[in-house]
Amino acid sequence: MRILKTLGLAALLAATSTLAQAQDLRVGLQEDPDVLDPDQSRTFVGRIVYASLCDKLVDITPDLEIIPMLASGWEWNAGGTELTMSLREGVTFHDGEPFNAQAVAANIDRSQNFELSRRKSEVKSITSTEVIDDYTIKFTLSAPDATLIAQFADRSGMMLSPKATAEAGEAFGLNPVCAGPFKFKERIQQDRIVLEKFEDYYRADEINFDSVTFLPIPDTTVRLANLRAGDLHMLERLAATDLSSAEADDGLNVEKATSLGYQGITINIANGAAAENPLGQNAAVRKALSLSIDRNALNQVVFEGAFAPGNQPYSPTSPWYNADFPVPERDVDAAKALLAEAGFADGVTLEIQVANNPVQTQVMQVIQAMAGEAGITVELAAKEFATLLADQSAGDYTASQIGWSGRVDPDGNIHQFMTTGGGINDSKYSDPDMDRFLNEARLSTDPAVRKQSYNAAIAKQQEDMPIVYLYHPVWIWALKSGVEGFTPYPDGMIRLHGVSVAE
Amino acid sequence: MLAFLARRIIIAIPTVILISIFVFSLQHLLPGDPILVMAGEERDPDVIAALREKYRFNDPIPMQYLAWAGNALQGDLGISLRTQQPVLELIGEKLPVTIQLAVMALIIAILIGIPAGVLSAYKKGTWIDWVANIIALSGLSVPNFWLGIMLILLVSVKLGWLPASGYMPLTEDPLQSIRVMIMPAFVLGTAIAATLMRHTRSAMLSVLKSDYVRTARAKGLKERVVLIKHALRNALVPVVTVITLLFGELLAGAVLTEQIFTIPGFGKLVVDAVFNRDYAVVQGIVLCTGIAFIFMNILADAAYRILNPRMSQ
Numbered sequence: 001m002r003i004l005k006t007l008g009l010a011a012l013l014a015a016t017s018t019l020a021q022a023q024d025l026r027v028g029l030q031e032d033p034d035v036l037d038p039d040q041s042r043t044f045v046g047r048i049v050y051a052s053l054c055d056k057l058v059d060i061t062p063d064l065e066i067i068p069m070l071a072s073g074w075e076w077n078a079g080g081t082e083l084t085m086s087l088r089e090g091v092t093f094h095d096g097e098p099f100n101a102q103a104v105a106a107n108i109d110r111s112q113n114f115e116l117s118r119r120k121s122e123v124k125s126i127t128s129t130e131v132i133d134d135y136t137i138k139f140t141l142s143a144p145d146a147t148l149i150a151q152f153a154d155r156s157g158m159m160l161s162p163k164a165t166a167e168a169g170e171a172f173g174l175n176p177v178c179a180g181p182f183k184f185k186e187r188i189q190q191d192r193i194v195l196e197k198f199e200d201y202y203r204a205d206e207i208n209f210d211s212v213t214f215l216p217i218p219d220t221t222v223r224l225a226n227l228r229a230g231d232l233h234m235l236e237r238l239a240a241t242d243l244s245s246a247e248a249d250d251g252l253n254v255e256k257a258t259s260l261g262y263q264g265i266t267i268n269i270a271n272g273a274a275a276e277n278p279l280g281q282n283a284a285v286r287k288a289l290s291l292s293i294d295r296n297a298l299n300q301v302v303f304e305g306a307f308a309p310g311n312q313p314y315s316p317t318s319p320w321y322n323a324d325f326p327v328p329e330r331d332v333d334a335a336k337a338l339l340a341e342a343g344f345a346d347g348v349t350l351e352i353q354v355a356n357n358p359v360q361t362q363v364m365q366v367i368q369a370m371a372g373e374a375g376i377t378v379e380l381a382a383k384e385f386a387t388l389l390a391d392q393s394a395g396d397y398t399a400s401q402i403g404w405s406g407r408v409d410p411d412g413n414i415h416q417f418m419t420t421g422g423g424i425n426d427s428k429y430s431d432p433d434m435d436r437f438l439n440e441a442r443l444s445t446d447p448a449v450r451k452q453s454y455n456a457a458i459a460k461q462q463e464d465m466p467i468v469y470l471y472h473p474v475w476i477w478a479l480k481s482g483v484e485g486f487t488p489y490p491d492g493m494i495r496l497h498g499v500s501v502a503e
Numbered sequence: 504m505l506a507f508l509a510r511r512i513i514i515a516i517p518t519v520i521l522i523s524i525f526v527f528s529l530q531h532l533l534p535g536d537p538i539l540v541m542a543g544e545e546r547d548p549d550v551i552a553a554l555r556e557k558y559r560f561n562d563p564i565p566m567q568y569l570a571w572a573g574n575a576l577q578g579d580l581g582i583s584l585r586t587q588q589p590v591l592e593l594i595g596e597k598l599p600v601t602i603q604l605a606v607m608a609l610i611i612a613i614l615i616g617i618p619a620g621v622l623s624a625y626k627k628g629t630w631i632d633w634v635a636n637i638i639a640l641s642g643l644s645v646p647n648f649w650l651g652i653m654l655i656l657l658v659s660v661k662l663g664w665l666p667a668s669g670y671m672p673l674t675e676d677p678l679q680s681i682r683v684m685i686m687p688a689f690v691l692g693t694a695i696a697a698t699l700m701r702h703t704r705s706a707m708l709s710v711l712k713s714d715y716v717r718t719a720r721a722k723g724l725k726e727r728v729v730l731i732k733h734a735l736r737n738a739l740v741p742v743v744t745v746i747t748l749l750f751g752e753l754l755a756g757a758v759l760t761e762q763i764f765t766i767p768g769f770g771k772l773v774v775d776a777v778f779n780r781d782y783a784v785v786q787g788i789v790l791c792t793g794i795a796f797i798f799m800n801i802l803a804d805a806a807y808r809i810l811n812p813r814m815s816q
Contacts, residue, residue, distance in 0.1 A: 032775065035587045042543030115557060121547040173587050189586055189593060190775065191670050191767030217668060217765045221652060226667045229659045386535030386780055393539055393546065405544060416545065424546055 023501055025209045027494060028223045028235035032190045032216035037173030038158040039110055039117045044405050044492065045216070047155065048236060051493040052195055052212055054178035056157035057085065057104070058149060060408055062257070062489050064319070066149055070099065070159055070179065076445055080144030087135040091202050093161035094183035101137040105129045106162035108139070116170060121423060122156040123148070144443040146450060150409030154491075181207045181496060190216060208500040224478065227252065233483050233501060236494060238476040240303035246478045255477045257488035258308045258315050260406025262413070263363070264469040265289070265352060265399050270428040272395030279350045279398060284342035285376075286465040291338065292374035293367055294330035299471055302362050308472040312458055313404075313413040315472040320410040320451065322458035335374035347375030353391065354401040356382040363470070364401050392426045400426070403473075408491065410454055411442060417467065418457070429466035504808070511804065515797045522793040523575070523786070527568045530782050537780030541584055558584065571786065580790075581783035583776075590787035593772060598791070601768035603673055604691065604760070605753045607684055609746070611692030612699050617742070619696070620703025621735060624711060635700065642697035647756060651690045651763035658686060668765040687764040691756050695749050702745045706738035713737075740811055747803035751796055 033046035038054055041047075059069040074085040091099035108129050111119040125145035130138040141148070151157065164177035176184050181203065182195035193214040197207060215232065217223040220239040224246065226232045238246055238254070246252050267286055268275045278285050295309035311327045314320040339345065354364040361382055368378040383391065392400045407413055415438045416422040420430040434457060441453035461467070475492040485498040538560060542551045555561050559570060574581060580590035616639075623635035659667035671680040710716060711734055719733045720726075758770030765771070769788060776784035 034585045034779075037587070040587075042541065115553055118543045118545070118547070118550055120549055121545055171587055188596065188670075188767055189583075189588060190771050191765075215669065215765070219652075219763060219765070222655060222668055222763060222765065225655050225660050226669075229663060229667045231666055231669065384535065384778070386533075386537070386540050386778070388535075389539050390534065390536040393536075423548065424544075 023209050023211075025212045025234075025496070025499070025501065026232045027212065027214050028226055028232040029214050029216045030220070030223070030237045031218060033193065033214075035173035036176045036184070036187070036193070038155040038160065038176075038178075039114055039119050040170075040173060041155065042118055048492070048494050049193055049195075049214055050155070050158060050178075050180070052182045052496050053176060053180045053184060054158035054160070055091075055180045056154065057152040057159065058157060060153050060489065060491065062487060064260075064408060064490065066153055066408075069157075071152070074149070080146070080443065080445055081141045083139045083141070083148065084132070085137050085139070087137065088202065089135055091179055092200050093159075093164070093179045094177045094198055095161050095164055096200075097161045097163045099159060099179050100134045101131040102134075103159060103162050104137050105131055106165070107159050110160070110165055111156055119156045122151045122154075144445075146442050146445045147409040147411040150407065150412070153408050182212055185211065192216075203497065206497040208498075209496065212496065227478055227480060230480070232480070234477060234479040234486070234494070236475070236477055236492070238478045240306040240474070240476065243304060243306050243476060251481055253479045253481055253483070255479065255486055255488040256306075257475045257490045257492070258317055259473045259475050259492055260315075260318075260408065260413070260490050261404050262310055262313055262315070262406065262469050262472050263360075263401070263403035264467045265367075265401050266392065266417075266467050267399045267427055267465070268395060268397055269466050270430065271426060274395055274397060275428070277350060277398055278342070278344055278348045282342045282344075283464050284338045285344065285348060286468060288335040288338040288342075288374060289371055289376055290465060290468045291328060291331045291335040292371045292376060293468075293470070294370055295327055295471060297330070297370075298363065298366050301366050302359065303471075306476065307474050309470075310472045311469050312461070313417075313467075313469065314410065318410075319447075320454050322455045324455070325458060325462050330370070332374045335376075339375055344375075347377060349377040349379065350398050351379045351381050352399040352401055353381040353383050353388050353397050355385045355388055357385075360401060367470075395426070395428070406491070410450070411438070414438060414454075414457060414461075415442070418461065427466040429464065431460065431464060434460050434464075504805070507808075508801065508805065511801045515801070518797060519790070519793060523572065523790050524568065526786055526789040527571065528564070530785055531564050533777075533780065535780060537584065537782060540780055571783075575790070580787040583781055583784050585776075585779050585781045585784075590783050593784065594769075594787055594791055597767060597769045597772050599673070600670060600766060601754065601757050601761070601770060603680070604684060604688055604757055604766060604768060605750065607681075607688035608691035608695065608753055608756075609750070611688055612695040612749070613746075615692070615696040616699025617703050617735075620700040620742075621707055621730065623700070624704045624707035625730060627708065635704075639697040639700045642693040645693075647690055647694060647759045648763055650693070651687070651760060654686050654690060655764075668763075670766050670768075684766070687760045687766060690763075691753060691760045694756060695753060698749060698752075699742065699745065703738065703742050706741050707734060710734045710738045736810070740807060743803055743806050743810065747799045750799045754792060754795075 029045050029048060031045045033049050034041050034043045036049065038050055056069050057071040058066050061067055070088055070091060071085045072088045074083060076083055087101060093099060108123060108126060111117050111123050125141045125143065125148060126139050127142045128140045132138055159179050161177040165172050168175065181198060181201045183198045185194040185196045187193045194211060196211040197209065201207060217226060220242065223235050224238065224242055227235050246254050268280050299305055299307050299309050308315050309327050310316060311325065312321055316327060352364060354360050364380050368380060371378045388400065391397050404413060416424045418429060419425065419435050419438050437453045437457040441450045444450055477488060479486060482502045484500055484502060538551055538554050539546060541554055559567055582589050583593060619635045623632040626632050655667045658665050665686055666683050669683055671683050673680045716729060716734055719729045757768060758774055761768045761771040762774060773785060773788045
C-alpha cells in the first residue's frame with residue numbers, strides 16, 4: 001500500500017511540477033566517491049551517485065520490501081535453487097543499447113569473473129544463468145540463497161551496458177554507462193560529478209531535473225553553510241550536532257531515516273595471541289562491559305539524541321529485531337557482579353581501538369567513563385582508519401570500535417561476522433549452533449521461517465557477545481525549503497524520482 | 504645566465520631521484536594495508552588476492568620502486584587505485600587549481616606584507632609600527648581553519664557576498680573563478696603576509712641605517728624615492744629568498760585551506776590519497792611538488808642576479 005502511495009505521489013508530483021523544469025539539482029556529499037564502476041566500487045557515497053545513474057534489477061521501499069525495478073517480476077522454484085526473473089521491456093542503456101536477458105547475463109558474468117570485481121561474494125551462489133527468451137532469465141544456484149534478491153537491490157543488481165563494459169574494461173568507471181534516470185556527463189575528482197537527464201529513460205516523467213551535480217564537501221559545517229548560502233539544494237549526512245539548528249531554520253527542511261547499519265565494539269575472541277585476555281576469554285566480562293554502558297546517555301551526549309540506541313545487528317524498529325532482548329538499561333551493580341563471578345572482583349583493564357575522528361573518539365570516551373564506574377578500565381588506542389582495519393583483520397587488537405553500513409537482507413548484518421570462517425569475522429568467534437541458525441536462515445525464502453532462525457541467532461549472540469552493539473546511526477538529510485517529494489530511505493540513498501524544486 | 508640555469512638543473516636531478524626513493528619507502532612504512540581499504544567493507548579474500556596480484560603488492564618494495572620509476576621515466580605515473588584515473592591526468596587537473604590559489608595568496612601576501620613592513624620600519628617605534636606588528640602577529644597566530652570557517656560564516660552565510668566553497672576554472676569564467684578563490688587566497692595569504700612583513704621590516708631597518716641611504720637623503724632626494732628606489736630595492740634581496748621559501752609553506756598551507764573550502768587542488772588530492780593509501784597518487788604528487796620547489800629555488804637564484812647584478816660575478 002505504501003508503495004502505491006509513494007508511486008501515486010510521485011506521479012502527481014511529476015504531473016504538477018512541469019513548472020520546475022530546466023533545473024540543475026545540487027547535492028552535497030560527505031565524501032568524494034571512489035571509482036564509478038558498480039562492480040569495482042566500495043564506498044557508501046558512491047552508491048548515492050548510482051541511485052541517479054544506474055537502475056537495479058530490483059529496488060526497496062522505505063519499509064524494506066523488495067519491489068520491481070528493471071526486473072518486472074520473479075519466482076523461485078520449490079527447492080529455492082532456481083530464480084526466474086522477467087524483465088521490463090523497452091528499456092535502453094545510456095548508449096542506446098537494449099536492456100534484455102543477454103545484458104543481465106553479461107552483468108552477472110562481470111560481477112562474478114571480472115578480475116577487479118568486489119561483488120564476487122555477493123553473487124557467489126549463482127552457478128549458471130540461462131537466457132530463456134529476450135525478457136526472461138533463469139539463475140541456477142548452488143544452494144538455496146534467500147539473500148540473492150536483496151543483493152540485486154544494490155550494486156550487484158545495477159545493470160551496465162555490456163557494450164560499454166566490453167569496450168572500456170577496467171576503465172569503465174571513468175565513463176559509466178547504465179540505465180538510470182541520469183547519464184554521466186563529467187567528473188572532476190574531489191570537486192563534482194555531473195549527470196544529465198537521460199531522455200529515453202523509461203520513467204522519464206518522474207524526473208524533474210535536467211541535470212544533477214554531486215559536490216563532495218567533507219566538512220559538515222561547510223556543507224551546511226553551503227546549503228544555507230543557497231549553493232546546494234540538499235545535503236546528506238547532516239551532523240547530529242547540527243540537527244537542532246537546521247530544524248530551527250525556516251529555510252531548511254530535515255528528513256531522517258534510521259540506517260540499516262550499526263556501530264559496536266568488536267571483541268577479539270580467538271584471533272591470535274591478542275585474544276588471551278579477560279575480555280576475549282569471558283563472555284561474562286563482555287556482558288559486564290555491555291551492562292556498564294548507558295546507551296541512551298551515550299546517544300544524548302554525542303548525538304544530541306538523534307541516533308537510535310541498539311543492542312543487536314538490527315535496529316529496534318527493524319522487523320528482524322528480537323524483541324525478547326530489548327536495549328538494556330545501564331546496571332553498574334549487575335556489571336560488577338558479573339565481573340566478580342568471572343573472578344575479576346578487582347576490575348579489569350583492557351585496550352579498545354577507535355578510529356581517530358572526533359565523533360568516534362567521543363563515543364569511546366563516554367564509554368570509557370561509564371565502564372570505569374563498573375571497574376572496567378578502558379584504555380583507548382586512537383588509530384587512523386586504515387591502520388585500525390589492518391590491525392583488526394590481523395588479530396592485533398583486544399577490542400575495536402567499528403561499524404557496519406548495513407544491508408537490506410538481515411543476513412548481511414550478521415552472517416559474515418558470526419559464522420565460523422566468515423569473511424569479516426575478525427573476532428574469530430565460532431559456535432556450531434550459531435553457524436546452524438545463520439546458515440539455515442539462508443535456505444528459506446519465507447520471512448516467518450527466517451525470523452525464527454534469526455531470533456535464535458540473536459539469543460545466542462546475547463549470550464556470547466562477540467560484538468557489543470551500541471547504536472544505529474540515523475541518516476539525516478537537510479533540504480532547502482522548496483525541494484519537494486523527497487522520501488527518506490533506510491539505505492541512506494537519494495532517489496530523485498518525484499523530487500522537484502519549487503522556485 | 505643560461506649556463507647558470509643549466510648547471511642548476513643538472514644538480515637538481517639527483518635531488519629528484521632521492522625525493523622519489525624517500526617518499527616511496529616512507530609510504531610503505533605507513534601502517535595499514537591499502538588493499539584492505541580498497542577491497543571494500545566485505546574484504547572478500549578472493550578480491551584481496553586478486554588486487555594484490557594486480558597492483559604488484561606481492562613484489563619486494565625495491566622491485567615495486569623500479570617498476571614505478573621505469574614507468575615514470577616514460578611519463579607514466581600510474582593510475583589512482585581509488586578512481587582508476589591516470590595520476591598524470593589528475594595532476595594536470597589539480598596543478599592549475601593550486602597554482603592559482605598559491606599565486607593569488609602570494610599576491611595578497613605581498614600586497615599586505617611588503618607595504619606594512621616598509622611602513623613599520625619607516626615609522627619604527629610609533630603607533631603605526633605597533634599596529635602593523637599586532638596585525639602581523641595575529642595573522643601568524645590565527646589558525647587557517649578557524650579563520651576560514653569564520654569567513655565562510657560571515658561572508659557567505661550571513662552576508663551572502665561570496666560562494667562558500669567550490670571551484671571554477673579560470674578559463675571558464677575568470678570573474679567567478681576569482682570570486683570563489685579570493686576568500687581561500689586571503690586566508691592562506693594572511694599567514695604568509697605576517698612573515699613577509701616581519702622580514703621586510705628588519706631588512707628595511709638595516710638598509711635604512713646604511714651609508715648610501717644617508718647619502719641619498721643628503722643629496723636632497725625625495726623621501727619617497729629614497730625609500731622605494733634606494734632602500735626597498737636593496738632590502739628586497741633577503742625578502743625574495745623568504746618568498747621562495749614561503750612558496751613551500753603556501754603549498755603546505757594549501758592542504759588545509761583546500762580542505763576547508765573544498766577546492767579540488769593538490770593539497771586535497773594528497774591528503775585524501777594518504778588516507779586512502781592511494782600510493783601512486785601520493786608518489787606522483789610529492790614528486791611534482793619536489794620538482795616545483797626546486798624550480799622555485801632556481802628561479803629565486805635567477806631573481807637575485809637580476810635584483811643585484813653583482814651576485815653574478
